[in-house]
Amino acid sequence: MxxxxVGKDKRDWIRAFPLIEKIIETEEVVWINxxxxxxxxxxxxxxxxxxxDAEERLERFAPFIMRSFPETAASGGLIESPLLEISQMKKRLMKMSKEEIKGRLLxxxxxxxxxxxxxxxxxxxxxxxxIAESLALSEGMISTDDDYGMLQEDRFRQFFSNYSIAVGSTGNLxxxxxxxxxxxxxxxxxHMSSDAKQWKKDLLKRKGVQVREYPSDYSQAVEMGRQQCGEDERCFFIDDEHSRDxxxxxxxxxxxxxxxxxEMDVRVDEDHPLFVYLPCGVGGGPGGIAYSLKMLYGEHVQCFFAEPTHSPSMLLGVMTGKHDAISVGDFGIDNRTDADGLAVGRPSSFxxxxxxxxxTGIYTVEDQMLYKLLYNLYQTEEIKLEPSALAxxxxxxxxxxxGxxxxxxxxxxxxxxxxxxxxxxxxLVPDEIMESYLQKGNV
Structure with a gap:
């Protein structure tokens, strides 16, 4: 039998969505919505x-961030990243793929x-x-007009030590x-799944974080985090699957x-379309970015999610309309990928x-291609990324x-x-591990 x-035979799903056949075979696919x-x-x-409101809150915390993390001093305590033109990588991509890429590549x-x-x-x-701001405000320890640099003081650390935070993660979250x-x-x-890299667990432990490891995948790590906070009213669970914050x-x-x-003189309008490619795990990061991009640019921006061929959870969820009711495991896909941040078997319904x-669409990429792209990006632009970031x-x-x-x-x-x-x-990838990534891609 x-x-x-979700109430249908696998054959019926394939008849309704023929692309599922290739997805099950872990072939690279492109799905256009x-x-x-x-x-x-x-x-x-x-x-x-x-x-x-979120942006203003981050600005309020900038003095605390700058004092706690001196590497943010140049940006005044804002946690931000550069936008880089990678024209040499564009040439390499075209040479590798025999496809023409028109326009700028950033x-x-x-x-x-x-x-x-x-x-x-x-x-x-x-x-x-x-969470920290809410707790401190409720106790009258700060007001939103204060210099949040004061949160470095011992009295705040002692206050926050009465509370706990839990999260389930494959690594970077x-x-x-x-x-x-x-x-x-x-x-x-x-709470970390078996997919999480050991160096990430080790780094957390050095920072004084309690790390709990599980032999199963991301879903179990999340469930154990929920369970921990369900038993403690002073515990805040950060829910990667459902969190609005x-x-x-x-x-x-x-x-x-x-x-x-x-600043880079890049226009975005009908005559100057913008295409954005976002690696996707459970979906929160790419989802928040894509949503905000659409709010800014409407139909002048087209957003694509990228997933490993062995973890196409968002693709299956969005394509079928079943979201978190369906998982890659339902179709016999093993959810095993070196792209640890994307090793998610069931997507965020939210x-x-x-x-x-x-x-606009979702596509999948084989692990070996991630390594190949990683190597070529370093060769052309001297930029080092972890495998999942190349999706x-x-x-x-x-x-x-x-087409x-x-x-x-x-x-x-x-x-x-x-x-x-x-x-x-x-x-943050250790040098010896990055060197192994580069070797895997140099084939």
């Missing part, structure tokens, strides 16, 4: 005022974000800061939350990106329902190969276009 998957909607700020689940360098060295420094750190929580004085536990922390990024694009309607790099090739660009834009529009690959992590 065939096992039912046939029901994509135009973004409407009025009907959006998240309002612009909420994103502005890299949003979230691998270089201070404190946590990944995109998770945005959402993860933001949510912890919001745990790093960002563990580091900032420990700095503030919280008791913090990171994580989402808002990520959504601040495009507001800052807008200024960077203007992100899928909030952002899915506005996504976005294959986007311009995949979408060009699919979507030429079917939807004129040659002139494409020549005036800009592609942004979102680099999600890499600067």
């Amino acid at each position: 065939n096992q039912k998957i 046939p029901e994509k909607e135009n973004f409407s700020p009025e009907s959006g689940v998240i309002k612009k005022e909420e994103i502005v 890299l949003k360098g979230d691998h270089a974000l201070p404190i946590a060295g990944s995109i998770k420094a945005r959402g993860g750190i933001y949510e912890v800061l919001k 745990g790093l960002s939350i563990g580091i900032i929580s420990a700095t503030l004085g919280f008791q913090v536990t990171v 994580l989402f808002l922390g990520y959504a601040v990024a495009p507001m800052r990106l807008e200024k960077q694009l203007k 992100v899928g329902k909030t952002v899915g309607p506005y996504l 976005g790099m294959y986007g311009p090739v995949q979408i060009a190969r699919n 979507w660009f030429s079917a939807n834009y004129s040659a002139e529009q494409l020549q005036n276009s800009t592609h942004i690959v979102w680099a999600t992590g890499g600067s």
